[in-house]
Amino acid sequence: MKKPSHQQYRGLTAFIVTLSILILCSGCTFPRIIILNDPLSAEEHLSLGVAYERNGEYQNAIEEYRLASKRLNMAYLYLGNAHFQKKEFDQSEKYYKKMIAKEPEVADAYNNLAWLYYIKREHLKEAEDLALRAITLNPANENIYLDTLEKIRQLRQGETRPFEQ
Numbered sequence: 001m002k003k004p005s006h007q008q009y010r011g012l013t014a015f016i017v018t019l020s021i022l023i024l025c026s027g028c029t030f031p032r033i034i035i036l037n038d039p040l041s042a043e044e045h046l047s048l049g050v051a052y053e054r055n056g057e058y059q060n061a062i063e064e065y066r067l068a069s070k071r072l073n074m075a076y077l078y079l080g081n082a083h084f085q086k087k088e089f090d091q092s093e094k095y096y097k098k099m100i101a102k103e104p105e106v107a108d109a110y111n112n113l114a115w116l117y118y119i120k121r122e123h124l125k126e127a128e129d130l131a132l133r134a135i136t137l138n139p140a141n142e143n144i145y146l147d148t149l150e151k152i153r154q155l156r157q158g159e160t161r162p163f164e165q
Contacts, residue, residue, distance in 0.1 A: 042072035049078060058086045073102040077109050084116060092116055107138035111145050118152050127152045 040048070049064030061082045069075035080095035096113040099106060111134035117127035131149035135142050 038067065040067070042068040042070070042075065046072060046075055046078065049075075049082070053078075053082055053085070058082050062086075073099065074106070076102065077106065077112070080109070080112060080116075084112070089116060089120055105137060107134040107141060107145065110134040110137065111141075111148050114152060115148050118148065118155060121155065124152055124156045128156065 038045075045064045045068035049061040049068065052058070052061035052064060062079060065075045065079045065082060069079060076095045076099035080092045080099065083089075083091035083095060093113065093116055096109050096116065099109040100113070103109070110130045114127040114130035114134065117123040117130070128149065131145055131152060134145040135149070138145070
C-alpha cells in the first residue's frame with residue numbers, strides 16, 4: 001500500500017477544518033423544548049405554589065403564583081403573602097395593592113396590607129382604615145380582622161402618648 005503524500009495530508013486537514021467550521025457555523029445547537037401552551041391551569045399553578053410555600057420554598061412558590069397571576073387575580077394576594085414570608089415588604093405591599101386594585105371586594109388583601117403596615121410601623125392610620133374595610137367586606141372573618149385592628153390601635157395609642165421620662 002502506498003503511503004499518502006504530504007500534499008494529501010494537507011488536503012485532508014483542510015477538508016476536516018472546513019467541515020468543522022461549516023458544522024459550527026451552521027447553527028447547530030442542542031435541542032430545546034419549547035412549551036407553547038402551559039399545560040397547567042391557573043388554579044393548578046396556585047395549588048403548586050401553596051405546596052411550595054408550605055414547604056418553605058418561597059421562591060418556587062412565587063414563580064408559580066406569577067404564572068397563575070396571568071389568568072387569576074387572586075394570585076396577587078398569594079404573591080404578597082410569599083414576599084411577606086421572605087421579608088420582601090416592598091414587593092409584598094406592591095402585590096397587596098395590586099390585588100386591591102383588581103379585586104376590591106377581597107377583604108384579606110386589605111387586612112394583609114394593614115398587617116404589613118403594622119409590622120413596618122408605618123402608615124398606621126391607613127392601616128386602621130384598611131382593617132376596618134376588611135371587616136366591612138367580610139364580617140364572617142371579623143375576629144381575624146379585629147385582631148389586626150386592635151394591634152394597630154394599640155400601636156397608634158403608643159405613638160400619641162406624650163413622652164414619659
